[in-house]
Amino acid sequence: MDLSVFHLTVPLWEIILRGSVVYWFLFLIFRSILRRSMGSVGVSDFLFVVIIADASQNAMSGDSKSISDGLVLIAVLVFWNMLIDWLSFKYKWVRRMVEAPPLVLIKNGVLQLREMRKEFVTKDEIMAKLREEGIGQVSEVKQMQIEMDGEISVVRYEEN
Template sequence: MDIQWENIIKFSMSPIEIVIRGTLTYWFIFILLRLAGRRDVGSLGIADLLVVVLIADAAQNAMAGEYKAVPDGMVLIATIVFWSFVVDRVAFAFPIVRPFLMPPKLCLVKDGQLQRRAMRRESITSDELASELRQKGVEDISEVRRAYLEPDGSVSVIKNTGE
């Protein structure tokens, strides 16, 4: 049983094709998830999850031999990491494009009142929001001055000052 090193370290497809495939896949999934909303209340952000899933899949293909060579997987992983880095940097450097790349915070509670339109837009039930508020130490919604769904899917709470 001989190891065929040439098959392991030689590209089995054009690196340019791998970069194009990786770029198209990244942007398709990014846009799809961005349009789908932030249904991931209190969990990882969509972009974080996207990068983890794509890297895991790309690495699995390279290791399992679905690609013919390891460098194929390496180029795809580098492409995915590159786009993740670019999206973060562009959102930081150019505030005008930030709303397209990262959703703005969304007010869910205002002066103790549920903002049902915002909740409906993100498909958040009253029970889910109540659970998030309890985790923040809020027993009654009247204690909340503002509660926001943050871009990463977490809920932040500003309590009334007791005036």
């Protein structure tokens, strides 16, 4: 059995640096761009799955330098993901940095056009969501917002 597949072919520091840079670059991109389409999956969870899949593929394919290269890279990614989750659980200021704040689309029956432009949400999309909620007009809505997880919530005015 050839044990050379277990020897690192790239310096350890380079694997850690590459994994960290790619993780943070993609995290920032996903955090700022993909909120609306993320649904209930967190940004860091989505990012983690995508990168782990790629890193695992590189470690398993015959074209990779070694299994150890891939395993070290996966360990770096697991470290960053767990650290971010732990820090956001423990510290509110980290949670505010990691999670996108809610974005108000309708406030007191008025469309918030500036906020809609930020997320490329059209009036037609808002009206479709309101119809799903059994609401016929924007004026019936006290507040509609995109939550931290990407879901859209609607609060009607209280009926007196």
